[in-house]
Amino acid sequence: MIDLTDCPVCGCELLPDSPAGLCPDCLLKQGFSDRSRAAAPGDGSAFAQTTPQPGRFIPPEPEHLAAHFSNLEILERIGHGGMGAVYKARQIKLDRPVALKIMRPESSDDPTFAERFNREARTLARLNHPNIVAVHDFGDVTISQTEAEDGKPCILYYFVMEYIDGANLRQLIQTADIQQEQALAIIPQVCDALQYAHDENVVHRDIKPENILVDKLGRVKIADFGLAKLAAPSPEDFTLTGTHQVMGTPSYMAPEQMSGSRLVDHRADIYSLGVVFYEMLTGELPMGHFEPPSKKVAIDGRLDEIVLRSLASEPERRYQQVSEISSQVNVVRGNAAYSQPASFDSVSEHWPGPSTIFENAVDRVVDGVRPSRLRRVLGHAATPSVLAILLSLCGVATLFISWGVNYGGAQYIERRLFQQHSHIHAIDHVCGSAAGVILFALALLLIATGQSRRPPKWRPWVIIGGATAALAFLATYYAEVFARGGWQIDGSFFAALAMGTGLMLVGAWDMRLLLSMNEKSAQQIKRHVPLSDLVAGAGIAHRDGDSALYGADFRRSDTPISHERQQGTPLTAGGRDWVTLTKDQVENDSLPAICIVCGKPASQCANKTFSFSPDWFHLPGKTWADKFSSAFSEREIRVACPVCARHRSYWSRLVWVASTGWLSIVPLGLVGYIVAWEAYPRHGGPQAAGAAIGASVALTLWIGSIIYLASNRIRAESITNDEIRLTRVSPQFARAVREQPTVKEAATPDGA
Amino acid sequence: MAAGDPDCDDARQALTYLCETYWYPLYAYVRRRGHSAEDSADLTQAFFARLLEKPFLQSADRERGRFRSFLLTIFKRYLSNENDRRQAQKRGGGLKHFSIDVEAGEKRYRFEPTDDWTPEKLYERRWALTLLDHVMARLEQEYADKNKGPLFEQCKLYLTGSDDAAAYSEIAGRLEMSESALRVAVHRIRGRYRELLNQEVSQTLGQQETVDDELEYLRSAIRGQNMRNVVTDPKKIGSKG
Numbered sequence: 001m002i003d004l005t006d007c008p009v010c011g012c013e014l015l016p017d018s019p020a021g022l023c024p025d026c027l028l029k030q031g032f033s034d035r036s037r038a039a040a041p042g043d044g045s046a047f048a049q050t051t052p053q054p055g056r057f058i059p060p061e062p063e064h065l066a067a068h069f070s071n072l073e074i075l076e077r078i079g080h081g082g083m084g085a086v087y088k089a090r091q092i093k094l095d096r097p098v099a100l101k102i103m104r105p106e107s108s109d110d111p112t113f114a115e116r117f118n119r120e121a122r123t124l125a126r127l128n129h130p131n132i133v134a135v136h137d138f139g140d141v142t143i144s145q146t147e148a149e150d151g152k153p154c155i156l157y158y159f160v161m162e163y164i165d166g167a168n169l170r171q172l173i174q175t176a177d178i179q180q181e182q183a184l185a186i187i188p189q190v191c192d193a194l195q196y197a198h199d200e201n202v203v204h205r206d207i208k209p210e211n212i213l214v215d216k217l218g219r220v221k222i223a224d225f226g227l228a229k230l231a232a233p234s235p236e237d238f239t240l241t242g243t244h245q246v247m248g249t250p251s252y253m254a255p256e257q258m259s260g261s262r263l264v265d266h267r268a269d270i271y272s273l274g275v276v277f278y279e280m281l282t283g284e285l286p287m288g289h290f291e292p293p294s295k296k297v298a299i300d301g302r303l304d305e306i307v308l309r310s311l312a313s314e315p316e317r318r319y320q321q322v323s324e325i326s327s328q329v330n331v332v333r334g335n336a337a338y339s340q341p342a343s344f345d346s347v348s349e350h351w352p353g354p355s356t357i358f359e360n361a362v363d364r365v366v367d368g369v370r371p372s373r374l375r376r377v378l379g380h381a382a383t384p385s386v387l388a389i390l391l392s393l394c395g396v397a398t399l400f401i402s403w404g405v406n407y408g409g410a411q412y413i414e415r416r417l418f419q420q421h422s423h424i425h426a427i428d429h430v431c432g433s434a435a436g437v438i439l440f441a442l443a444l445l446l447i448a449t450g451q452s453r454r455p456p457k458w459r460p461w462v463i464i465g466g467a468t469a470a471l472a473f474l475a476t477y478y479a480e481v482f483a484r485g486g487w488q489i490d491g492s493f494f495a496a497l498a499m500g501t502g503l504m505l506v507g508a509w510d511m512r513l514l515l516s517m518n519e520k521s522a523q524q525i526k527r528h529v530p531l532s533d534l535v536a537g538a539g540i541a542h543r544d545g546d547s548a549l550y551g552a553d554f555r556r557s558d559t560p561i562s563h564e565r566q567q568g569t570p571l572t573a574g575g576r577d578w579v580t581l582t583k584d585q586v587e588n589d590s591l592p593a594i595c596i597v598c599g600k601p602a603s604q605c606a607n608k609t610f611s612f613s614p615d616w617f618h619l620p621g622k623t624w625a626d627k628f629s630s631a632f633s634e635r636e637i638r639v640a641c642p643v644c645a646r647h648r649s650y651w652s653r654l655v656w657v658a659s660t661g662w663l664s665i666v667p668l669g670l671v672g673y674i675v676a677w678e679a680y681p682r683h684g685g686p687q688a689a690g691a692a693i694g695a696s697v698a699l700t701l702w703i704g705s706i707i708y709l710a711s712n713r714i715r716a717e718s719i720t721n722d723e724i725r726l727t728r729v730s731p732q733f734a735r736a737v738r739e740q741p742t743v744k745e746a747a748t749p750d751g752a
Numbered sequence: 753m754a755a756g757d758p759d760c761d762d763a764r765q766a767l768t769y770l771c772e773t774y775w776y777p778l779y780a781y782v783r784r785r786g787h788s789a790e791d792s793a794d795l796t797q798a799f800f801a802r803l804l805e806k807p808f809l810q811s812a813d814r815e816r817g818r819f820r821s822f823l824l825t826i827f828k829r830y831l832s833n834e835n836d837r838r839q840a841q842k843r844g845g846g847l848k849h850f851s852i853d854v855e856a857g858e859k860r861y862r863f864e865p866t867d868d869w870t871p872e873k874l875y876e877r878r879w880a881l882t883l884l885d886h887v888m889a890r891l892e893q894e895y896a897d898k899n900k901g902p903l904f905e906q907c908k909l910y911l912t913g914s915d916d917a918a919a920y921s922e923i924a925g926r927l928e929m930s931e932s933a934l935r936v937a938v939h940r941i942r943g944r945y946r947e948l949l950n951q952e953v954s955q956t957l958g959q960q961e962t963v964d965d966e967l968e969y970l971r972s973a974i975r976g977q978n979m980r981n982v983v984t985d986p987k988k989i990g991s992k993g
Contacts, residue, residue, distance in 0.1 A: 007912065008912075009912050017860070017881060018881075019881060019884035019885045019887075019888050020885075020888040020892075020908055022888075022908065022909070022911060022912050023912050024880065024881055024884050024974050025971055025974060025975075026912035027884050027911060027912055027949075028880070028884070028949075028967050028970055028971045028974075029967075029971070030911065030912065030942065030945065030946060030949070031946055031949040031950060031953070031963065031967050032964055032967055061932050
C-alpha cells in the first residue's frame with residue numbers, strides 16, 4: 001500500500017487520522033446513491049465515473065468476444081467509453097491488424113437503430129480514400145454479459161476497420177509542440193479526405209482532434225465518419241486510442257449544428273476543421289472573442305485569414321469547398337521557408353515533414369533568443385564603477401603623460417609652475433592639474449570602496465559630481481584657448497574632455513541601476529505572509545478556488561516566500577507601486593480605467609511594448625525550471641495601458657527629452673557667455689569661462705532629467721508565460737487591478 | 753432502526769454496539785471542553801454506563817432524530833448535571849458493559865486539529881471519521897475472514913474512486929491475477945463498501961432522514977463547516993433532530 005500525502009482524486013491533504021489512509025471526503029462520496037452521485041457538489045471533472053453503473057455499457061472481455069468473431073483473433077482492448085469499446089484484433093486469414101469497434105445502442109430494442117446502422121455502415125464502406133480509415137466489415141452479434149454482472153443478453157453492433165498504429169491529434173497537441181510546418185502538412189491531408197467525402201455526399205459532422213489519426217509514417221487518417229448520426233446524443237464518446245472518457249465537445253460543432261437547425265451541410269465540417277486548425281497552431285480553443293493565431297504564436301500571418309474565414313458563424317461566409325482551404329494552405333506552405341522568424345531554433349535544417357512529428361513527440365522545441373553576453377555584463381552591478389575607474393585613470397593619464405611628453409619631464413613642469421609665464425600657460429596648468437587631480441581622486445575613491453554588489457548610494461553622485469568638476473575645469477581651459485584666439489587644441493585635453501563626458505554618462509547609468517536595485521531590495525524586505533493564508537493554503541480548501549484568486553501570493557504551496565510580497569503595499573521609495581497582470585487581463589484588455597501613471601480616471605489607452613531581459617540575480621518564475629528557461633529568453637509584450645490625457649504622451653515625451661535634451665547645451669552656454677560678458681566688460685577669459693560653466697550646467701541638467709524620467713518610468717520587472725509584473729505604476733491602478741473580479745479560465749476537458 | 757425500539761432486547765444490543773463504536777467522538781468532545789484526560793474518561797464511561805442502564809431511548813422523539821446529534825445532546829445534558837455534583841468514583845455498580853481505553857483515546861486526541869474548532873465541530877468531525885474507520889475495519893475483517901487480506905490491502909486505494917490504469921497492471925502482477933479479474937474484484941469491493949457504508953449510516957438514522965443527506969452532512973462535518981443540524985440547547989431535544 002502506498003503511503004499518500006494527498007488524495008489522488010480530489011487533491012486534498014490527507015491527515016494522519018484518515019480512515020485506512022484514504023481521503024474521507026472521497027470515501028463518503030462513494031456512498032451516494034446513483035441519482036445524487038451525478039449531482040454531487042464540488043466535484044468538477046475530477047470525479048470521473050469509473051464504477052460501471054447499471055445501465056452503462058460494460059465492455060466484454062476479449063475472451064468472450066472471440067467466440068463471436070471466428071475470423072478474428074482478438075488481442076486486447078484499446079479503448080472504451082459509455083457507448084462502446086474498441087479492440088485491437090487480427091484477421092487470421094489475411095494476417096493483418098484491424099480494429100474492432102463495438103457499440104451498444106441506448107435502448108436495446110430500438111428497431112430503427114439496426115436500420116440506421118446498416119445504412120451508415122454501407123456509406124462508410126463506400127468511402128475509399130488513403131486518408132480515410134477503411135471499413136472492412138460490419139454487423140451485429142448477440143452477446144450475454146455474464147461476467148459483467150448485467151445478466152441480460154444484448155445486441156452489439158460492430159465495425160471492423162483498418163488499424164492505425166499511431167496517435168490521434170489530441171495526443172499530439174497535448175504532448176508534442178506542433179510547429180507550423182507540421183500543422184500545414186496535416187491540414188491538406190484532412191482537406192483531401194473531407195473533399196472526397198463531400199463529393200460522395202457524406203458529411204462527417206464530428207471533426208475533432210480525437211478523430212484525426214496520424215500514423216507513424218506521418219499519414220493522416222480520419223475516423224468515425226458519420227457515426228455522429230448513429231449515436232443518440234449521449235454525453236460520452238469514445239476514441240480509438242484514448243482510454244479516458246471525454247465529454248462531448250460541442251466546441252467543435254458549427255453554430256448551426258449546435259442550434260439544432262436542419263440546415264447542416266458540409267460546411268459544418270469546414271467550421272470544425274477551422275477549430276482544429278486553430279487549436280493545432282495555438283494550443284487553445286477559439287472561444288468567445290479570440291485572438292488571431294498570429295498574435296498568439298509566431299506563425300505566418302496569412303494563416304490568420306484561412307482560420308478566421310473557416311470559423312465564420314454563417315456558413316455562407318466560410319469557404320464553400322474544403323479544397324479551397326487546402327490550396328490556400330499549400331500557398332502558404334510553399335513560401336513558408338522564407339517567412340520563418342529568425343529566432344526559431346529548429347532542430348533540423350530542412351523543414352520537418354509530418355514524419356518528424358513522432359521524433360519530436362517527446363522533445364519540446366525551445367524557442368527563444370540566445371542570451372546576449374553583452375547584456376548580462378551590462379546588468380552587473382559593479383560594471384559602472386569599473387568603467388568609471390577606467391575612464392578616470394585614462395583621463396589622468398592623458399593629461400599628465402602628455403605633459404610629460406610635451407614638456408619633457410617633471411622638473412620642467414615644476415619650473416614652469418613657479419614661473420610667471422603668460423596667462424594662458426598658468427590657466428593651462430591650473431585647469432589641467434585640477435582636472436587631473438579630480439579624476440585621480442575619483443578613481444582612487446572608487447577603487448577603495450570596492451566593487452560590491454550593492455553599490456553605495458553616493459557612488460553615482462560622486463561620479464557625476466567628479467566628472468562635472470573635471471569637465472568644468474577642462475572647459476574653462478578650452479574657453480580660454482578660444483578666447484585668446486589660439487586654435488591649438490591639445491590632444492590630451494581633448495581626450496580628457498571625452499573621458500569626462502563618458503564619466504557623466506556612466507554616472508547616469510549607475511544611478512539608474514541603483515534605483516532599480518533599491519526597488520528590488522524594498523520588495524525583499526516585506527516577506528511576511530499572513531498566517532491565515534498559510535492555513536488556507538495548507539487546508540482542505542478546493543484547489544481551483546485558490547488559483548483563480550487574483551494575486552500569485554496566495555497560490556497554495558507554489559510561492560517561494562522570498563520574492564513575493566503583499567501586493568499593493570506602497571514601496572518605501574516614492575509611493576509608486578507594482579502590479580502583476582495575468583495574460584488574460586492583458587489580452588482581453590480588461591484593465592481598469594485608471595491612469596497607470598498617476599491614478600486619475602482614464603479613458604484612453606496607450607500601447608506600450610514592455611520588454612524584459614532578466615539580469616543575474618532576479619530571474620522570474622516560480623520553479624527552477626521556469627527560472628532556468630526564463631534566463632535565456634528576452635520577452636516582449638504589448639500592453640494597452642490606460643492613461644489619462646496628460647500622460648498620454650508620457651513615453652514619447654521621455655524619448656524626446658532623452659534624445660534632444662543635449663541641444664540645450666548651446667543656448668545655455670551662450671547665456672553663460674553673455675552673462676559673463678555683461679559682468680566683466682573686458683574681453684578675455686571670464687566670458688569663455690562663463691560659457692563653459694553654462695554648458696556644464698546644461699549638461700548636468702540634461703542628465704539629471706533623464707535620470708528622473710527613467711526612474712519614474714513604468715517598466716516590466718518580469719515577464720513569464722502567464723503574467724507580467726509592472727513596477728512603478730500608480731497605487732490606485734494596482735489596487736483597482738487587485739480588486740477586479742478575475743476572469744475564470746476555461747476548464748480543460750480532461751480535468752486537472 | 754432497531755435501537756429505537758425500547759422493549760426489544762435487540763435494542764440493547766444495538767445500542768451497545770453503537771456506544772462501543774462511537775465513544776471516541778464523545779471523548780474528544782468532553783476533552784475539548786476542557787476536562788483533563790482522566791476526568792474525560794471517567795465522564796464518558798459513566799455516561800455510557802448510565803445510558804445502558806436506564807431507558808434513555810424512550811425519550812419521545814427518538815424516532816425522528818439522528819443518533820449522532822441525539823447522543824451529543826444527551827451527553828451535554830449529562831455533563832451539565834454532572835458539573836453540579838462532581839464525583840470521581842466510577843458509577844454503574846459493576847455493570848460495566850465495556851471500558852474505555854484511556855490511553856488510546858488520549859493518543860488519538862493529540863492528533864486532533866488544535867486550532868479554534870469548537871467542541872461541537874470536533875465531535876461531528878470525529879463522528880464522521882469514526883464511522884468511516886468502522887466501515888473500513890468491517891470490510892477489512894470480512895476480507896481477512898475469506899483469506900483475501902492482501903487483495904483488500906491492494907485494492908482499497910480504488911475505494912475513493914480513482915482509476916489509475918497503469919497501477920492496475922502493476923497490482924495485478926503483484927497479486928498474480930489477470931487485469932480483468934482485478935477489475936472485477938475492485939468492482940466487488942466497491943459494491944460491498946457501499947453496502948456497508950449504507951448500513952452503518954442508516955443505523956444511526958431515523959425514518960425520515962435519507963442516507964444521502966447524512967453523507968452530505970458528514971462531508972461538511974469533516975471540513976468543519978456548516979453546522980446545520982446540531983441541537984445546541986439540551987432542553988430542546990427532539991424538536992429538530
